[in-house]
Amino acid sequence: MESVSDVPLEVPVHHVSAFDFDDAFSDGDVNEIAYQFSPDAIREDISRNMPSMEAPWSDPEAPAPSNGFFKVEDLSVSTLDMNGSGNVSRSESPPSTPPRSSGRGSLELPAQFSQISLSQSDSGKENHHPAPAEDLPTYGAEIHPYPNIVIDASAGKSHSHRVSSTTDLQKRLDERAPSPPFISSERPPDSAYSTQSLPTPSPSHPLQPRPLSSSTTPTPTSSPSPTAPTFISNSTSIPSSSSAPQAQAQPQKPFGHRPTRSTGPSAFEKVRSKTRPIFLPPKPRQEDDKHMADWQSMMKLSRAAADKKRKALQERRLAREKHIEDSIHIWEKQIVPDWRVVHKNPNLRKLWWKGIPTKLRASMWERAVGNALSLSKDHYRTCLARAKRALASGVFPQSSLASIEEDIMTTLPSIHIFNPVNGPLYADLKEMLCAWVVSRSDEGLGYTPGAAKIAAMLLINMPIQQAFIVMRNLLERHCMRSFYGGEGSKEDVEAYYRIFDTLLADGMPKIYFNFKQHQISPSAYLNDWLIPLFLNHLPFEACARVWDVLLLEGDSFLYRAALGILAVLEPRLFFPERKELLELLKGENKAAIDVARREGRPLDGGKYEIYGVDEETLWERIDQMDEWWKESTWTRLLQRELPDL
Structure with a gap:
């Protein structure tokens, strides 16, 4: 057995x-x-x-x-x-x-x-x-x-x-x-x-499963x-053996597609035409290369012309600023003692419109805005102390604090002095905005996005206590208060939209009918212009000059400056689609952005800089409006739309 x-x-x-x-x-x-x-x-x-x-x-x-x-x-x-x-x-x-x-x-x-x-x-x-x-x-x-x-x-x-x-x-x-x-x-x-x-099974050879992966799996070799x-x-490693030296010399290659190396232009590149649309037959290679070389030379000349134009514009701006600084003795003798004289003297008023010298801008802005709220010099300290107590106790609205931080991040990014990481004026700007929110809390109003731009512009030109008082009085003007008043002033905002629509129809009928055809109302763009007072869309130098005249002339110049911006953008406003027109008004036109990048222009300034909107071109359009702009028209429209004002 x-x-x-x-x-x-x-x-x-x-x-x-x-x-x-x-x-x-x-x-x-x-x-x-x-x-x-x-x-x-x-x-x-x-x-x-x-x-x-x-x-x-x-x-x-x-x-x-x-x-x-x-x-x-x-x-x-x-x-x-x-x-x-x-x-x-x-x-x-x-x-x-x-x-x-x-x-x-x-x-x-x-x-x-x-x-x-x-x-x-x-x-x-x-x-x-x-x-x-x-x-x-x-x-x-x-x-x-x-x-x-x-x-x-x-x-x-x-x-x-x-x-x-x-x-x-x-x-x-x-x-x-x-x-x-x-x-x-x-x-x-x-x-x-x-x-x-x-x-x-036996004591010396127990019945246990034995791994067969290394001996049953065929290994691909290149023998x-x-x-x-x-x-x-x-084992998984391959031992050295004299019978198979070639198989050991070459390592096992992973499965997958073998990488290919390009040895020259592909068949598609040989027939593709870079100077003709894809829906047309391609050009011969020699003709296509010639046209491509011509296009590159034209682009080179275009960039050179653009650089020359920017240099000329920069020289004219420097010359204009030098002329303003040279006129400081006239300001000190005739305007600084009594700034109201500019309303009586046309020459001094024209001098004001050319721009205020940087040295006198803080005092002239403070006097032009006035102190209708009768705020004391200690008003900022009182509001700041209340804001700090609210922050320490956790009573300060977190939504307002988050809106402040987000608004500061987009405030004058080209200047870099309000950067949250290393900006020297970041802390002052944040404290000023928190104090402003506390000062409005008695009226039941919170933070409005865009206020950081106004506070930053004032901080650049004057101390923080003085800037806080000027900001509060400036935003208490009726037009600005309507846009910063929240839901309670919605009817007044609609009235100001109708006023602007009427002025646009009278002064620029082509743009007016184009907007009506695309069903674009002033609410689609005017709100973004007026709340930050154009700081998001215009260059900083142009904004400073607009502010000089705005504080002197009042709310009517807001609408005149807005109409001047549309006059500069008029050649670009006739798009066949509503979406493209809205992108242009928001400063997000892709074609203009690509051109600006190709020419090497910075994109962190005003949004309309990519459209060629600068101080010189804007003021040319504003000066051309003297032919049809009348202050009486503005007053009549205010009485019609806002009879209680």
């Missing part, structure tokens, strides 16, 4: 073999001869049931061989032998029935299988080599587009395993063995059966010889 360790264990892999339950479990099998579960018996039975060379492979009338335990219809079987046998056997037979799936899954295995040995045949043998490829049988072999891999791992961990492709072996076997009598031109259907023979075997060890 054979020992238990000599009996191999048959386990199915992926599929359960087809059992004949009448033969395997019936009571009539008592008198039959018991089947011997030994390697020799299995090999003898396989060799006895294997068809001869003369027998046809696809005879549908031939009965299926039976070994007394289970019936295997004409299907190929591959086994995994780990019982120490070094002989490699292979059995292939083209199936005559369609593949059958087991109850555990519907996986279909290919018809060509190879026996894989993963155990040592003899413990005493140190160097064990698999059977040569010439000894493999060639029954039923055919060229397969996807080669199978023969892996022999019968040696221990210290030995290397031989991996060879069955398609490579087929080329050698065809030279030695005759071809089978029948080879089907079609690919045989996959087999549905596969079993493995595993050794029985020049198709029949040269590749030796792979049990």
Whole structure:
């Protein structure tokens, strides 16, 4: 009687073999001869049931061989032998029935299988080599587009395993063995059966799962010889071997697309025309290159002309500022003692309109704005102390504080003195705005975005206590109070919109009808201009001059300056789409931004600088409005729209 360790264990892999339950479990099998579960018996039975060379492979009338335990219809079987046998056997037979799936899954295995040995045949043998490829049988072999891999791992961990492709072996076997009598031109259907023979558990060899990833996974190599075997060890690293030096020299390449290197212009670049629209036929290459060179030269000349124009404009601005500074003695003698004289003297009024000298701007602004609220010099300190107590106790509105921080971030970014990180006037600006919010809290008003621009302009020209008083009185003027008054002054804001619409229709009818055609009302753009007093859209020098006249003339000059801006933008306002027109009014026209970037102009100044709006062009349009602008028209419109004013 054979020992238990000599009996191999048959386990199915992926599929359960087809059992004949009448033969395997019936009571009539008592008198039959018991089947011997030994390697020799299995090999003898396989060799006895294997068809001869003369027998046809696809005879549908031939009965299926039976070994007394289970019936295997004409299907190929591959086994995994780990019982120490070094002989490699292979059995292939083209199936005559369609593949059958087991109850555990519907996986279909290919018809060509190879026996894989993963155990040592003899413990005493140190160097064990698999059977040569010439000894493999060639029954039923055919060229397969996807080669199978023969892996022999019968040696221990210290030995290397031989991996060879069955398609490579087929080329050698065809030279030695005759071809089978029948080879089907079609690919045989996959087999549905596969079993493995595993050794029985023993104290010295426990039955444990063994990782097969390193020995069962085919490794792609770049060996020049198709029949040269590749030796792979049990580990993931490839050991050095004299039999495969070329495979070791080249590392394994990752799967994926191979990178391509451009060796010149593509076929598309050769025919693409850069100077003609894509919906037209391309130009000849020589003509296209010539036109491209002409375009580049024109762009170079255009940039040179733009630089020359900017330099000339800068020179004129410097000359104008120098003229203003040279007239300071007139200001000190005639205007500083009594600024109201400018309303009586046209020459002094014209001098004021040209701009106030920087040295006198703080005192002239304070006098022109006045102190209608009768605020004391300590008013700022009182409001700031209340704001600090509110911040310390957490009573200060967090929404207003967040709006202040956000508004400061966009305040005069080209000057950089109000930057939250290293701006020297950032703390003063924030404290001034917090004090302004506290001073309005008694009226139930909060923070209005845009106030940071006005506070910043005042801080640049005067001390913080003086700037706070000027800011409070300036924003108490009726027009500015309406725009800063929140929901309570919504009706007054609508009245001011109607006044501007009437002035636009009288002075610039083309722009008025164009806006009406696109359904654009003054509320789409006038609010963004008046709340920050043009600081978001005009250059800083132009804004300073507008402020000089605004504080002298009052609210009427706000509308005159707004009309002057539209006069400068008039050539750009006739867009076929409403969206493009709104983008231009917001200072976000993509074409103008691209031109400014190409010319190297900064984009952190006024939004309308990209349209060519500067101090000189704006004041040219404002001076041209003297022909039709009348203060009586402004007064009449105020009485009609705001009778209670």
